[in-house]
Amino acid sequence: MPAPQPRPAISAMARYQPNLNPPARGRIIRLSANEGALGPSPAAIRALEEVTSRLHHYPEEDPSALADAIAAQLGLDAQRMVFGCGSDELILALCLAYLSPGDEAIHTEYGFIMYPVSIRVAGGEPVVAPDSGYRVDVDAILERVTPRTRMVFLANPNNPTGSYIGRGELERLHRGLPEDVLLVIDAAYAEYVSRNDYASGADLVENSENVVMLRTFSKIYALAGLRLGWAYAPQVAANAMHVVKQPFGANRAAVAAGIAAVNDHEFRRRSVAHNETWQPWTAQRLAGLGLTVLPSVTNFLMVRFPDEPGRTAAEAGPWLEQRGVLVRGMAGYGAPDFLRMSIGTETEMQAVVESIAEFLSA
Ligand SMILES: Cc1ncc(COP(=O)(O)O)c(C=O)c1O
Incomplete structure (x- = not known):
């Protein structure tokens, strides 16, 4: 056999x-x-030390104190946040939730490698939009939308090229997509960007039903080893991610350190x-x-x-x-x-x- x-x-x-x-x-x-x-951050290390006596308890499924800390820092709505084992877990959760076999999801030529991987794992077909001079080309993305397109992944700023598109281009991309296509804006490096025309995508999430923003504690907060990421999403997408992802993906140690890190301005x-x-x-x-x-x-x-x-x-x-x-x-x-x-x-x-x-x- x-x-x-x-x-x-x-x-x-x-x-x-x-x-x-x-x-x-x-x-x-x-x-x-x-x-x-x-x-x-030294505060994150102290928070980790303090959490050790409580590691026999499962973490909260919705770590509300972490959501509140982020909401206060960035002026966002804590109810729209979903936490996971790195943003990697949330990328996969979105693909599993939104792609049926044969559905297409677009990512850019030099986009983050986990997009095509997660699209394929979910049974979807990655569609590559070529960059132009190592920069994301919004027209190239829009030209590749077909009736089978369900998602578009955009890292902004982009890994590995390090470039970004400004607010105007991001909004043009969003306006050009059909309303039933989910635009995933991965802002893993947002905190490093000091350009006036940069937008993380949070307000697009708040003003539409088809945008999700992803963020991570692995970069500016230097907590990659703990694996903690979050999504800012409309209710329907947040509910879908909760169904698909593991319930305790954001572990107790990561959440404790994350709260301390967010508050360490x-x-x-x-x-x-x-x-x-x-x-x-x-x-x-x-x-x-x-x-x-x-x-x-x-x-x-x-x-x-x-x-x-x-x-x-x-x-x-x-x-x-x-x-x-x-x-x-x-x-x-x-x-x-x-x-x-x-x-x-x-x-x-x-x-x-x-x-x-x-x-x-x-
Ligand atoms: C654009 C982008 N998104 C997501 C991730 C993954 O982040 P995490 O460590 O939260 O899974 C990375 C990591 O390099 C990245 O560059």
């Missing part, structure tokens, strides 16, 4: 490749996952200020080495390496890894000439720039 087989769509897929396995020894500079540079300010210093510094130094650095409003940079043998991105990645510097290869995103690196501490960025200079001159 043949062994049981997963669905063909699942068998055809490869598992996520995190590229986070450091060499066994020595200094590790980990810039491969767009994590917060400064480590978690000083930590958030410090993290933004750090990024505003070291992101342009790094971009400038790498450009000075002759590399092309895509303009970024986030805590990471996408950097193009030359095609000359000995100086390519494909060679730079392993070379850096050998020296304890972990960056992200972009071949999986269809951009093999690029490496993506997050902004770490001052010492880390100086060391990385030195290592890359050494690689290029070797």
